Amino acid sequence: MTTTTKPLTDIEIANEATMKPIVEIAEKAGIPLDAVEQYGRFKAKIDTSKVVGDANAKVILVTAISPTPAGEGKSTVTVGLADALYQLDKSVMVALREPSLGPVMGVKGGATGGGYAQVLPMEQINLHFNGDFHAITTANNALSALIDNHLHQGNVLNIDPRRIIWKRVLDLNDRALRHVTVGLGGPLQGVPREDGFDITVASEIMAIFCLATSIQDLKERLKRILIGYTYDRQPVTVGDLQVEGALTLILKEALNPNLVQTIEGTPALIHGGPFANIAHGCNSIIATQTARKLADIVITEAGFGSDLGAEKFLNIKAREAGFKPSAVVIVATIRALKMHGGVAKTELVAQNVEALRVGIANLAQHVANVRNFGLEPVIALNRFITDTEAEIAFVLEWAQANEVRIARTNVWEEGGKGGIELAKQVLEVIEQPNDFHQLYELQETVEQKLTKIVQQVYGGAGVILTDAAKKQLTTIEKNGWDNLPICMAKTQYSLSDQPSLLGRPTDFVVTIREIIPKLGAGFLVCLTGDIMTMPGLPKQPAALRMDVAEDGSAVGLF
Structure with a gap:
């Protein structure tokens, strides 16, 4: 046997x-x-x-x-x-x-x-x-708290609560937090406004953390974070709030x-x-x-x-x-x-x-x-x-x-x-020489950079921008942010922006539905398809298989 x-x-x-x-x-x-x-x-x-x-x-x-x-x-x-x-x-x-x-x-x-x-x-x-992830989550949410406190304490910067683009984060998949309302409960609880959560790894502070070359560079990048716009559509940054030092302090270790x-x-x-x-x-x-x-x-x-x-x-x-x-x-x-x-x-x-x-x-x-x-x-x-x-x-x-x-x-x-x-x-x-080069130059237009990525990396025909993305691009160009690299937010399962198209699809067009400037990280996030910055859990999450043995060792972490 x-x-x-x-x-x-x-x-x-x-x-x-x-x-x-x-x-x-x-x-x-x-x-x-x-x-x-x-x-x-x-x-x-x-x-x-x-x-x-x-x-x-x-x-x-x-x-x-x-x-x-x-x-x-x-x-x-x-x-x-x-x-x-x-x-x-x-x-x-x-x-x-x-x-x-x-x-x-x-x-x-x-x-x-x-x-x-x-x-x-x-x-x-x-x-x-x-x-590290706890520190990044804390720094991100400290900025959120400081923004809402600024609104509550008189809003000297004239920030439009409807045009705040900074979100809170959590290092878990939790679809219920994608769209929330904060500040409810009367004047003592702050200024009511719509907000939302991203997952921590989607935070701009995570990107900054990974692209910074020194603690001073970290502080300068944090200072440039765009948090929203004023009532007269002027950009507001962390530097305007004067809190980049506090955020750097949270992250220094x-x-x-x-x-x-x-x-x-x-x-x-x-x-x-x-x-x-x-x-x-x-x-x-x-x-x-x-x-x-x-x-x-x-x-x-x-x-x-x-x-x-x-x-x-x-x-x-x-x-x-x-x-x-x-x-x-x-x-x-x-x-x-x-x-x-x-x-x-x-x-x-x-x-x-x-x-x-x-x-x-x-x-x-x-x-x-x-x-x-x-x-x-x-x-x-x-x-x-x-x-x-x-x-x-x-x-x-x-x-x-x-x-x-x-x-x-x-x-x-x-x-x-x-x-x-x-x-x-x-x-x-x-040991052999190579001809490494980037696919695009920073001074090219945003649409030129997007087209090169879609055609030379995805194998697609081109890109189209939704009306919302075109409006955002106009603001980006007006403020001189269009010379930044592109960070595509796209499904991982397909070369296209459609998860079901496996293999090597051709002749497809990628739709850009939003363009979000990340001035601290130094790139433009271009959202495609139904990609979510706060994922949800599957029907059978891995957590269901996890446990702790009597000796304290983990079970089910694969």
Whole structure:
């Protein structure tokens, strides 16, 4: 009689791992001991003012095809690639985003990699970590309180309560808070007005936090935040309220990046966490640049597919930070490609090369996207046990025919060992020159920038603006804000703005329904489709599977 052993879950694997004291990880990374502020034995914040050196490490960006419910494993590959390079005796660090409680409790569960390619301590990182998101939430809501207090105390700035665009935030998915009314209950309770909540990762303060290069730059960016308009339609900023100093004070400790480790002991900096479908989707510049001082190679990721996180990483973050990426890894799975080819999630186990033949067009667009930026991609074909040899052979032959590098990757099961082939191909690419460039110049018109993104990244025909967006654009141009980069808020599931259009749709037009200036972050958020800045929970949220064992350990964090 044979028995089958049930595979360990991600959290079970994490709980069985032996972590090294964080001071050992810091020493390995070359971080001075007096720069390490410990948060327990296995986490720390790093005082970047005490980390010396030039930020000249090569940056490798990990992105993916358009995500599906079948799973792609981008963070898992990011961690596994770093561990593989470490096994090859390379000086390497990981720079990742922090997980939001919204998706942790919603659909996604944990967000620290998976299997034997995880960052630890997984449980603490997925929950409250070192308090950065709490600080960002507090700073955001402190500004809201200060705005409402200004109205209550006489409104010297003549702010029109109907034209306040600043919202409160919460680090949870809660659709009931999208539209609220504040100030009810009479004169003592403030000035009644309509308000709403975004999720914390959509806050402009989160974007500022991740794009700031120093504490002074943080303060200057906070000062520029547009909170609304006066009765005579003049813009009002945080600087007008004179509270940028208070907001900076709330955030100053959080601005130091967090040091943790992978299962294999590779140093990892995890800091900041804007979503890529409603924000710019990259970890902090401070963390990335600190890692670039400490290692020769930095592995980082950007949210969702290349049409979202990677586009914003390359057009916004790299521009702001002033570095050129050396390589881009595109994570793909046969399961996800079959879904893009029309196969239902329940039918993915069966071999279906014909569906792959259709679905691989999605991968082709993401390869083209990377090449449009002057970079050469490497495909990480992330292995699932259900993949057949015929399916694997088809994808490998497709890659060869299209002259794109590809490596079979099995880091979930094997850790760094399963990423050696990928690491070797990446090492070859980063030694070659590239022609990296942004897709648009800042002085181009907003519509020109939007059109380039839609045509060169999404593969669409063009854009149209709603009447509301046109009116907002007129205000933006009048105030001289039209020379900012574009931050598209778009569904992650499709290259278009319609979630149901899988694969590689063509001839579609993207509708821009709102354009919101984020002057502190330094970009224009362009809302498309029915994208929400405060997500809702699914019918069966991940929270239903979560618990605490008798020994206090977490259950159900995937």
